[in-house]
Amino acid sequence: MMDTHRRPRGGTGLPAADERRETAEQLALTLSEHGMQRMAARVLAAAIFAEQPTLTQGELTEELAVSTGAVSGAITMLTSVGLLERVPAAGSRRDHYRLRDDAWARLFSRQNEVVEAMLRMARHGVEITSDEGHARPRLEEMRDFYEFMIGEFPALIERWQQQRAAKGR
Amino acid sequence: MMDTHRRPRGGTGLPAADERRETAEQLALTLSEHGMQRMAARVLAAAIFAEQPTLTQGELTEELAVSTGAVSGAITMLTSVGLLERVPAAGSRRDHYRLRDDAWARLFSRQNEVVEAMLRMARHGVEITSDEGHARPRLEEMRDFYEFMIGEFPALIERWQQQRAAKGR
DNA sequence: CTCGGATTTCAGAAACTTCTGAATACTCAG
DNA sequence: CTGAGTATTCAGAAGTTTCTGAAATCCGAG
Numbered sequence: 001m002m003d004t005h006r007r008p009r010g011g012t013g014l015p016a017a018d019e020r021r022e023t024a025e026q027l028a029l030t031l032s033e034h035g036m037q038r039m040a041a042r043v044l045a046a047a048i049f050a051e052q053p054t055l056t057q058g059e060l061t062e063e064l065a066v067s068t069g070a071v072s073g074a075i076t077m078l079t080s081v082g083l084l085e086r087v088p089a090a091g092s093r094r095d096h097y098r099l100r101d102d103a104w105a106r107l108f109s110r111q112n113e114v115v116e117a118m119l120r121m122a123r124h125g126v127e128i129t130s131d132e133g134h135a136r137p138r139l140e141e142m143r144d145f146y147e148f149m150i151g152e153f154p155a156l157i158e159r160w161q162q163q164r165a166a167k168g169r
Numbered sequence: 170m171m172d173t174h175r176r177p178r179g180g181t182g183l184p185a186a187d188e189r190r191e192t193a194e195q196l197a198l199t200l201s202e203h204g205m206q207r208m209a210a211r212v213l214a215a216a217i218f219a220e221q222p223t224l225t226q227g228e229l230t231e232e233l234a235v236s237t238g239a240v241s242g243a244i245t246m247l248t249s250v251g252l253l254e255r256v257p258a259a260g261s262r263r264d265h266y267r268l269r270d271d272a273w274a275r276l277f278s279r280q281n282e283v284v285e286a287m288l289r290m291a292r293h294g295v296e297i298t299s300d301e302g303h304a305r306p307r308l309e310e311m312r313d314f315y316e317f318m319i320g321e322f323p324a325l326i327e328r329w330q331q332q333r334a335a336k337g338r
Numbered sequence: 339c340t341c342g343g344a345t346t347t348c349a350g351a352a353a354c355t356t357c358t359g360a361a362t363a364c365t366c367a368g
Numbered sequence: 369c370t371g372a373g374t375a376t377t378c379a380g381a382a383g384t385t386t387c388t389g390a391a392a393t394c395c396g397a398g
Contacts, residue, residue, distance in 0.1 A: 016297065016299070019297045020294075020297060020298065020304070023290065023293055023294055023297060024294075026290060027287075027290045027294075030283070030286050030287065030290065033204065034203065034204040034283055035202060035203045035204045037355090037356080038355090038356070038357095039356075039357080048294075048304065048307050048308065048311065049294065049298070049304050049307075049308075050303065050304060051298075051299070051302030051303055051304050052302075052303060053303045056374090057374075057375070058374080066357075066358085067357065067358050067359070068358095068359095068374085068375070068376085069357075069358065069359075069360095069375095069376075069377075069378085070356080070357055070358075071375095072375060072376055072377085073356095073357090073376085073377090075375095076376085091366085091367090092366090093365065093366055093367085093372090093373060093374060093375095094373085094374065094375090095374080095375075099307060104310065104311060104314040104315075105314070108314075108318070111280070114199070114203055117199050118196075118199065121192065121195060121196045121199065124192055125189075125192055125193075125196075125217075125218065128185065128188045128189060128192060129189065129218070129220075130185070130220070133220030133221075134219065134220055134221060134222045135189070135217070135218050135219060135220050138217050138218075138268060139217065139218075141273065141333075142217065142273060144333070144336070145273040145274070145277075145329065145333075146273075148328075148329050148332060149277070149325075149329075152325055152328070156318075156321055156325075159317075159321070160314065160317050160318075163313075163317060164310075164313070164314075167313070206385090206386080207385090207386070207387095208386075208387080225344090226344075226345070227343095227344075235387075235388085236387065236388050236389070237344085237345070237346085237388095237389095238345090238346075238347075238348085238387075238388065238389075238390095239386080239387055239388075240345095241345060241346055241347085242346090242347090242386095242387090244345095245346090260396085260397090261396090262342090262343060262344060262395070262396055262397080263343085263344065263345095264344080264345075339398100340397100340398090341396105341397090341398090342395100342396100342397095343394105343395095343396095343397105344393100344394080344395085344396105345392105345393080345394070345395095346391105346392080346393070346394085347390100347391085347392075347393090348389100348390095348391090348392100349388105349389100349390100350387105350388090350389095351386105351387085351388075351389100352385105352386085352387075352388090353384105353385085353386075353387090354383105354384085354385075354386090355382105355383085355384075355385085356381105356382085356383080356384090357380105357381085357382075357383090358379105358380090358381075358382090359378100359379100359380095359381100360377105360378095360379100361376105361377085361378090361379105362375100362376080362377075362378100363374100363375080363376070363377090364373105364374080364375070364376085365372105365373090365374080365375095366371105366372095366373095366374100367370100367371095367372095367373105368369100368370090368371095
């Protein structure tokens, strides 16, 4: 988009941190364009791209250059949906957070909730529409589609878990 | 949520239209909560729940009680992503629109674009991170996950198309 | 070609979401 | 138990998205 020229790889200690930050921000942008709150997306991206094993709220505040309040709210949201977890750090007053182990499968599963919501509405639509108009058949197809997807997803996730376990792990 | 009591079914011509509208609005809400523009979501929902085979912009404007401009913009967006199509209505000055035949598969495929974007960013992330920090392994797992999903989706869609063709059709 | 209904465009208004900053509430070390 | 460092909350500011209303444009019928 803006600065397309590749830096000759092999450069020793160049602005690698900048590139990392920029890539993280791009990820955050994509996530927020698809329904995730902006600050939550930035925090999640920062947690993914962090070189440290865990991050404190203070570190996130500094990395993202935002207020402590914004970070606090985003963390509450991310932990509540299971993407981030609080790591017990003995003898520290600060809370340490990291990406949950199965974050990607979780993020995907959240989309299943959308699919379930769509299915519910399709079924409800079929119920309340007349069998004489044109709405009913559309809703039946919508229902069939989402039923199909709901049926396929568990096996899909399971195959992923297996492949993952088989691989390095 | 609000008015939970079921109307005794069998009621002849009661506020079925209201119930239809309300259900459509719920669908629109769900769609807009996951990234679709609000008016586009409302138009799409209206097209799904319409008892007519096709709708004109004027009908949509009235059904949704919004300005013609808003409907025009939403239709432009929805046709451009292939969810709505313009139906040639000979000898009519009005443009007629309807839900595309394969709208659901299309809507799903649009999500694939998100998945592809995630995969690109994961790969980029793996490239630019050191193999000594903690970011690289996270990004590798992210990459593996989205690669897996990208690999599975085509077969998934195909199975749906087949089942659909097999069924009523 | 001309008329008139229909659609598109766009500047500004309205509504909503998100962030900041500061006060409040925790919590662990000593 | 107390104090210092952290985290949470929340009112208001800032920013962004979305819609309206009206003017301009388009297009088919006659």
